[in-house]
Amino acid sequence: MESLRIVLDASEIPTHWYNVVADMPNAPLPPLGPDGQPVAVEQMAAIFPMNILEQEMSAERWIPIPQEVREIYRLWRPSPLCRARRLEEALGTPARIYYKNEGVSPAGSHKPNSAVPQAFYNRQAGVRRLTTETGAGQWGSSIAFAGQMFGIDVRVYMVKVSYDQKPFRRSMMQTWGAEVLASPSAITQTGRDALARDPHSNGSLGLAISEAVEEAAGRADTNYALGSVLNHVLLHQTIIGLEAKKQFEKAGDWPDMIFGPCGGGSSFGGIAFPFLADKAAGNSPNLRLVAVEPTSCPSLTKGAYAYDFGDSSGFTPLMKMYTLGHDFMPPGIHAGGLRYHGASQLVSQLYHEGLIEALAVPQLGTFEAGVMFARAEGIIPAPESNHAIRATIDEALRCKESGEAKTLFFNLTGHGHFDMASYDRYLAGQLENYEYPAEAIAASLAHLPQVG
């Protein structure tokens, strides 16, 4: 009987991460300080350990994965590459659909791929306490889990709309020993200011980042960990695509198109970058890499390519990225992990240079796709993953019309077990599509910082 899952042995867990910087046509633009000058590494050392900052700045193609990290990875990695046969049949498409199931991790998403090395490197640098932010709760639970693995205390600022919608993500973090606060909180200046402006603030990822950074910057014993956006996070996530390449070789197939949900960019970069290496080497010239974002937070498709802050309060260096403006406040859609005003510098530059594509999909279509996937394949996906599934299904339906037997591959970034309230609302007809008004985007873009 044909296996629907292509699995690898623990010995096949990649030994190195892939750094896309080595293969980019142009070097990434440096982060800038408020004076418009490139930021020195030392300036970031208040919140990140040097071993992580070296990765952040590196242009080496291959970065070794420490043995201690691979030993934790093997609790769930290599993750399976799965063939969605029943979905293909339900769609009646000649396309072959594959997905990488990152929902098999302890925290239920791809996020531990970076949480584990970040906890390891901090521990190696003697740090015993981390702050972080979380949107959907996937990053927060991942760093809670990873902290537990290496004996590090963790405090998580959780975006309030998710804190309210997902109380059980909080329980999960607490089960792994972390402390969880709703953001905006009253214990940082950033949080108090936000509450003064709007006591009922939903919060946002940008705001929660500010809170976590403010605390880490103010405490000598505490560092900060970020779950997306930065180069080292995308680097760690390339383990997804690296494993997938081995698995496609075993399957005797190869993707024509790859879809990843895109918020900060770590799940898209993680699945896409290792395949981009082939394009850079002149192979797979027709391979298409598609970042899929929500129409309610469309940084790539509707934002400006400009220097902007990574957080809402302007604590971070300026990064050149597609952005909706650092004080853009996305609506409380349920794909909490995609509610970020910008996109990773690397994803932004590759998109700007035409090496990857982007498209935006509306909320209702993503849940429709998720339910269809659940009923065909059994797995209930995270709302973030539903964005990639929507785009994949749309392409599979185009293949049905054209008769093309394309190989489609998407990142099933996580399961939806902590998102059932969203499914409830979708099934009850209580969700809506939301397209951010152009004038509102223009308004927040008007606040972009002046550089230099």
Next chain:
Amino acid sequence: MESLRIVLDASEIPTHWYNVVADMPNAPLPPLGPDGQPVAVEQMAAIFPMNILEQEMSAERWIPIPQEVREIYRLWRPSPLCRARRLEEALGTPARIYYKNEGVSPAGSHKPNSAVPQAFYNRQAGVRRLTTETGAGQWGSSIAFAGQMFGIDVRVYMVKVSYDQKPFRRSMMQTWGAEVLASPSAITQTGRDALARDPHSNGSLGLAISEAVEEAAGRADTNYALGSVLNHVLLHQTIIGLEAKKQFEKAGDWPDMIFGPCGGGSSFGGIAFPFLADKAAGNSPNLRLVAVEPTSCPSLTKGAYAYDFGDSSGFTPLMKMYTLGHDFMPPGIHAGGLRYHGASQLVSQLYHEGLIEALAVPQLGTFEAGVMFARAEGIIPAPESNHAIRATIDEALRCKESGEAKTLFFNLTGHGHFDMASYDRYLAGQLENYEYPAEAIAASLAHLPQVG
């Protein structure tokens, strides 16, 4: 790097289930009608299809698994056999600890192992609608998933205490297209009677079974599906132990003791029976098989071995089993799947004849074990699984004292993603141990039906 997971290929999914009846020293005692006479198969045909009833009555050692069922199984099976190395290290035990991770199924537990064939056999018999009950929600979501796989409509009576504690299990069933009602409901006579006696009834598995059976018996287009207790359910679950035997061979190890949580008996039977076959054949004479139940619902350790109804209203035939009395109302402890007044006939008889062991563990110790497991291995277990984990940890600690390097094996029946409210209460110190008073058990045992 050593793999912590021993995986099999889809082609290694067993082709037959193992029927322990073939190897029991004495034939199982037959179910009896109210007149004390054995129940004819035809009498049960109102709610079960004949192909399932044949399995229920069979004494054949090996029963073929239909190809259509194996094709659905391969969505997640074979499930991994995992080595809990980090837990061993945390305990400092010389014991080797393994678990079978049944939480990888779509519904997150071992229950789809029987839901899928039950849906298949009903569909094969032309049935397009099923009723069932669910306690923790694991069985209900499994039959919702399985019904979706074969185009069968499903109505689930969900024990009210779980319905209230686990709203997201309900959403999960609805995502797979099932209808879910809190039990006791107002739409059956059983439910109305229960509400008349106590409008705030927590419900019980026995009561929900009565409701589902009442409806199925009264509708020609509808059959009933049970998630535990009956012979055919335990038969289907033997795929767990059968796969595990192949995996232990690959690992070059073999269990000395096997632990399964025990409510109705399907997860314990599923992991233990295939190993019992070796004992019956004179191999593995020292292998110990341990059913672990809660002190709050201790049917094996505190019940009577007697003929009793399988449900609370007396709709089912009488079965010889360890029982606390069919109108025993267990307290609302959080291991909803273990809140059943009796135990499977097969498990009961094997226990009575000394081939298996049983022990009862209190609630707080089970959650303590579950949190310890989560912090060591990453996986947050279902509260039912925590019973087996507690017993395994206790044995591993005994090994630490004695220096014995035993191989311990337990059934991780499911993940706890829908049980975080229970973990919340545990972490907040709001849970208690509960030992059912002997006089209360005696009182419900006084209502045992008179036979013949």
